[in-house]
Amino acid sequence: MATRDAYGEALLELGKKRKDIVVLDADLSGSTKTGKFAKAFPERFFNIGIAEQDMIGTAAGLALAGKLPFASTFAVFETGRAWEQVRQTICYSNLNVKLVATHGGISVGEDGASHQATEDIALMRVLPNMTVIVPSDGNETKQVINAISEYYGPVYVRLGREKVPMVMPDHYEFKIGKAYVFHIGKDVNIVATGIMVSKALEASKILNNEGIDVGVINMSTLKPLDTEILLKAAKASALIITAEEHSIIGGLGSAVTEFLSESHPISIHRMGLKDAFGCSGRPEELLKYYGLTPEDITKTIKIALKK
Amino acid sequence: MQHQIIRRERDVSFLEKQARLVRVEILKMLSLAGSGHTGGSLSAADIVTVLYFSKMRHRPHEPMWKERDRFILSKGHAAPLLYAVLAMTGYFDISVLKTLRKLGSPLQGHPCSRLLPGVEISTGSLGQGLSVSNGIALGLKLDNLSSRVYCLLGDGEIQEGQVWEAAMTAAHYRLDNLCAIIDLNGLQIDGPVSQVKAIEPVDSKWLAFGWHVIKIDGHNMAEILNSLDEVERVKEKPTVIIAHTIKGKGVSFFEGKVEYHGIAPTKEELMKALKELSEEGG
Ligand SMILES: Cc1ncc(C[n+]2csc(CCOP(=O)(O)OP(=O)(O)O)c2C)c(N)n1
Ligand SMILES: [Mg+2]
Numbered sequence: 001m002a003t004r005d006a007y008g009e010a011l012l013e014l015g016k017k018r019k020d021i022v023v024l025d026a027d028l029s030g031s032t033k034t035g036k037f038a039k040a041f042p043e044r045f046f047n048i049g050i051a052e053q054d055m056i057g058t059a060a061g062l063a064l065a066g067k068l069p070f071a072s073t074f075a076v077f078e079t080g081r082a083w084e085q086v087r088q089t090i091c092y093s094n095l096n097v098k099l100v101a102t103h104g105g106i107s108v109g110e111d112g113a114s115h116q117a118t119e120d121i122a123l124m125r126v127l128p129n130m131t132v133i134v135p136s137d138g139n140e141t142k143q144v145i146n147a148i149s150e151y152y153g154p155v156y157v158r159l160g161r162e163k164v165p166m167v168m169p170d171h172y173e174f175k176i177g178k179a180y181v182f183h184i185g186k187d188v189n190i191v192a193t194g195i196m197v198s199k200a201l202e203a204s205k206i207l208n209n210e211g212i213d214v215g216v217i218n219m220s221t222l223k224p225l226d227t228e229i230l231l232k233a234a235k236a237s238a239l240i241i242t243a244e245e246h247s248i249i250g251g252l253g254s255a256v257t258e259f260l261s262e263s264h265p266i267s268i269h270r271m272g273l274k275d276a277f278g279c280s281g282r283p284e285e286l287l288k289y290y291g292l293t294p295e296d297i298t299k300t301i302k303i304a305l306k307k
Numbered sequence: 308m309q310h311q312i313i314r315r316e317r318d319v320s321f322l323e324k325q326a327r328l329v330r331v332e333i334l335k336m337l338s339l340a341g342s343g344h345t346g347g348s349l350s351a352a353d354i355v356t357v358l359y360f361s362k363m364r365h366r367p368h369e370p371m372w373k374e375r376d377r378f379i380l381s382k383g384h385a386a387p388l389l390y391a392v393l394a395m396t397g398y399f400d401i402s403v404l405k406t407l408r409k410l411g412s413p414l415q416g417h418p419c420s421r422l423l424p425g426v427e428i429s430t431g432s433l434g435q436g437l438s439v440s441n442g443i444a445l446g447l448k449l450d451n452l453s454s455r456v457y458c459l460l461g462d463g464e465i466q467e468g469q470v471w472e473a474a475m476t477a478a479h480y481r482l483d484n485l486c487a488i489i490d491l492n493g494l495q496i497d498g499p500v501s502q503v504k505a506i507e508p509v510d511s512k513w514l515a516f517g518w519h520v521i522k523i524d525g526h527n528m529a530e531i532l533n534s535l536d537e538v539e540r541v542k543e544k545p546t547v548i549i550a551h552t553i554k555g556k557g558v559s560f561f562e563g564k565v566e567y568h569g570i571a572p573t574k575e576e577l578m579k580a581l582k583e584l585s586e587e588g589g
Contacts, residue, residue: 027463027466027495027496027497027503028496028497029497030497031496035497047503047504049463049466049495049504050434050466050467050495053468054468076432077432080432081432110340110341110342110343110416111416112408112415112416112417112419112431113415113417113419114416114417114429114430114431115416115431279410279411279415280409280410280412280414280415281409281410281411282410285410286410289410
């Protein structure tokens with residue numbers, strides 16, 4: 001299940017329970033899956049058309065009028081086109097607006113760089129009052145949507161286009177700001193987010209078989225960062241790998257590096273887009289091209305451990 | 308590759324034939340790619356054919372020729388249309404079209420000027436092309452060049468605020484070397500433009516913004532040619548051509564269908580479509 005599909009379902013369920021929920025979209029309700037909510041509750045759905053800045057401002061107004069707005073479009077437009085509206089109108093006033101964007105990362109595929117958000121986490125993370133969440137699978141996404149509806153304040157949630165495997169265990173309970181530890185490794189710990197969690201788990205299986213003790217942490221909340229778990233991982237192993245479908249500048253890799261360099265400096269390798277734009281291609285092909293497969297992770301770890 | 312000389316042909320039946328061939332190339336490349344934007348590439352095919360085969364002064368073998376007229380595809384998702392006319396007028400070999408949307412291809416899902424000569428500016432994020440066109444038009448005037456700028460926008464696209472900021476800029480600077488063309492096909496992604504978010508009355512909006520407005524049937528070659536001639540006679544203000552079109556035009560089962568905005572023809576659909584287009588050719 002794609003995380004965007006989980007969003008569509010969660011939003012519909014939430015809409016049934018809470019009458020204060022309103023949803024906005026910018027001519028992409030079929031792709032973002034807000035169309036499900038729109039069909040069930042047409043009077044609480046506002047298609048603002050191809051006008052993302054207007055959509056964000058309207059969401060702010062709805063929040064001021066006592067509603068709980070969810071505003072959705074592709075991540076590149078939600079965070080890029082409307083960035084200053086998000087900054088000035090939503091974050092500066094600390095409004096209760098939920099920005100849930102789909103088509104994050106290069107796994108968007110054939111549409112190419114113009115439609116692949118690879119700087120969105122950086123853009124949202126830098127904003128005061130903003131919470132940033134990147135779920136790893138469908139179940140986690142549903143929990144995230146419920147959790148943020150109970151939380152007051154601006155939140156950015158980044159979802160993907162492609163189907164992803166379920167990675168989180170059944171008993172898992174999402175809490176904002178709490179990372180999930182699959183295992184803490186003695187040789188290396190991989191801190192991953194979004195679709196890279198499943199890639200990290202695959203890489204850890206390969207290496208564990210070769211006798212390397214690899215830990216994996218799902219850092220689904222990038223802000224606020226779970227510093228407690230990071231510190232634990234950094235103290236357990238001398239090497240940390242961060243993995244994200246985003247630029248290595250400003251995203252998870254930066255967040256982890258910023259924190260650890262001040263509190264417990266160790267060796268960190270950031271995996272992600274190395275100051276580059278994405279391009280057209282099939283999603284799996286692109287992950288390979290940009291070095292984000294499980295094999296790339298194992299290779300990076302082996303090289304780093306030799307140093 | 309042979310250097311093709313653009314004959315700036317005005318013969319309507321010649322242009323109709325070229326437009327048909329442009330549609331054939333669009334459908335073939337989209338079908339091979341397996342994804343991409345069919346409806347909006349077909350709706351603007353006649354207009355862009357006239358621009359590249361007749362109206363614009365350009366040199367396919369010298370894409371950066373200083374005195375060329377410029378075409379800006381603000382509705383960047385119609386990339387297959389741009390790629391078809393660029394290939395057919397000789398910017399690159401026609402065989403490159405089959406690499407559309409594939410890893411490593413210069414034919415990105417949305418046009419990338421860094422990778423493909425002939426593409427003036429990368430587009431794909433809607434609403435940004437008219438501002439860029441204004442900038443080029445201003446620059447051409449500074450250099451005393453008589454080149455013109457043509458900018459193609461979607462009708463859903465004009466919901467973007469930046470379009471109206473640019474509309475005000477163009478009128479303020481009296482950019483009579485600039486022509487915006489709106490592909491008024493009545494559809495966007497989530498449905499008819501009138502239902503998603505109404506834009507009408509379109510003509511009086513542009514009039515109020517200080518533009519010269521021409522309304523045409525965007526599939527009538529003579530009307531397209533005449534409107535582009537009229538553009539050249541307008542002084543001291545920019546012109547917008549509001550072209551009434553049919554999304555998916557040329558393939559009966561794509562015409563007027565919202566759902567064919569962003570999907571490519573299957574193999575079977577391609578065969579049927581090519582048959583229709585060849586029958587039309589007689
Ligand atoms: C800023 C921005 N927002 C959203 C999109 C996604 N999108 C691509 S095409 C499209 C609909 C365009 O409709 P229209 O302008 O009428 O184009 P046409 O009908 O000619 O294809 C949308 C919303 C985009 N490319 N850019
Ligand atoms: Mg349209």
